[in-house]
Amino acid sequence: MAETLTKLAYQTFQQGKSYFGLAHKTLSTQLLNVLAPDAKREIEPLSTELLLQLQQRLNDLLERDWLDAxxxxxxxxxxxxNPWEDFFRYYPQVWLDMPKIWQRVSEKRYQDFSPTVRLSGYPAYYVQNFHHQTDGYLSDQSANLYDLQVEILFNGTADAMRRRVLSPLKRGLESFAVAPHQLRVLDVACGTGRMLRQIRGMLPNASLYGIDLSPAYLRKANQLLSELPGELPQLIQANAEELPYLDNYFHGVVSVFLFHELPPEVRQTVIEQCFRVLQPGGVFVICDSIQLSDSPEMAPAMRNFATMFHEPYYRHYTTDDLGDRLEEAGFSAVQSETHFMSKYWIARKAAQAETTVNS
Structure with a gap:
């Protein structure tokens, strides 16, 4: 009975978030058509059949999420x-931010930043307003709004998609005969720390690490992660192309929603860096967007995403074979799976390849 009630509560909780996301997007689209018609993009209508497929994929995702718990x-x-306090606090700012977004869209200003934002020291591909985000990833306002905006985008399923990383990560870590507090897990491009928060819930005693290019997002991550009991994850501002860690240091590495925002050659470099810092026998789990090769029926939704949002490397990503890239870097036993609008790669570093650091 208790499990039935918990599942019903979860379904109601997710349904409420989904309705919230749909209502917001419907109202904002109507306002956009009235107030900023020049910002309207050519969006491909989705067939009833595809909408039903999307709903089934969403239902499957939530069922898998419940079963894992x-x-x-x-x-x-x-x-x-769910960060309810942030959501209620910053939701009005989401609306106040929209006129700026619409103006940038209509004028195709993709590198528009506030005068107070420091732009030096970042790779050129990073200094952009990804998905038309005000100040890109480089301001505190952007960091404060990000999680709420992503939840709206995915109709309340962003965390459920992130949690698909947890099961393969946990299985991969089981091969190490070390105490729980000796496990070391790295989140590459940790952003506001939502993935690290999920990992902490599953591995309360592990040593967690995160790197990100954005100081603002790391400040937000520190704020949100400090609310949790236990050791605070060690967060560092760093470029994933040059991870500031020893070879063979981590038992597990994850990366969520990063690779579709990287140029092709940078994707390979980041994968090679993740291979370098991972211990032999360790597991690397990537979560990112679905791709055309395994979800051709979702091609209209992928085209709409590329049309609606400024994602300059997304189209190439949808046809890029990350499995080949992982194997080229040295990973083995590469597997992939899809859940709702995301794809996951699970790769291992061969246990006999190198000598591990002392645990």
Whole structure:
């Protein structure tokens, strides 16, 4: 009975977030058509059949999320973890920010930043207003709004998609005969720390690390992660092309929603860096957008995403074979799977390849 009630509560919780996202997008689209018609993009209508497929994929994602919690992969409390205080505090700012976004869209200003934002020291591909975000990833306002904007984009399923990383990560870490507090896990491009928060819920005693290029997003991550019990993850501002860690240091490495925002040659460099810092026998899990090769029926939705948002490397990403890139870097036993609008790669570093650091 208790499990039935918990599942019903989870379904109601997710349904509420989904309706919130749909209502926001419907109203904002109507306002956009009235107030900023020049900002309107050519969006491909989705067929009824495709919409039904999307709904089924969403239902499958939520069922998998519930089953993993029920089977003890992670605690059920993670299913209800949501930054409500931030959402209520910053939701009005999402609306206030929209006229700026619409103006940038209409004028195709993709490198538009506030005068107070420091732009030096970053790779050129990073200094952009990805998905028309005000100040890109380089201001505190952007960091404050990001999680709410992503939840709206994915109709409340962003965390559920992130949690698909947890099961393969946990399985991969089981091969190490070390105490829980000796496990070291790195999140590459950790952003505001939502993935690290999920990992902490599953691995309360592990040593967690995160790197990101944005000081503002790292400040937000520190704020949100400091609310959790236990050791605060070690966060560093760094470029994933040059990870500031020793060879063979981590037992697990994850990266969420990063690779579609990297130029092709940078994707390979980042994968090679993740291979370098991972211990032999360790696991690397990538979560990113679905691709054309395994989700051809979702091609209209992918085209709409590229049309609606400024994602300059997304079209190439949808046809890029990350499995080949992982194997080229030295990973083995590469597997992939899809859940809703995301794809996951699970790769291992061969246990006999090199000598591990002392645990």
């Amino acid at each position: 029920e089977q003890g992969v992670y605690p059920a409390s993670l299913l209800f973890d």
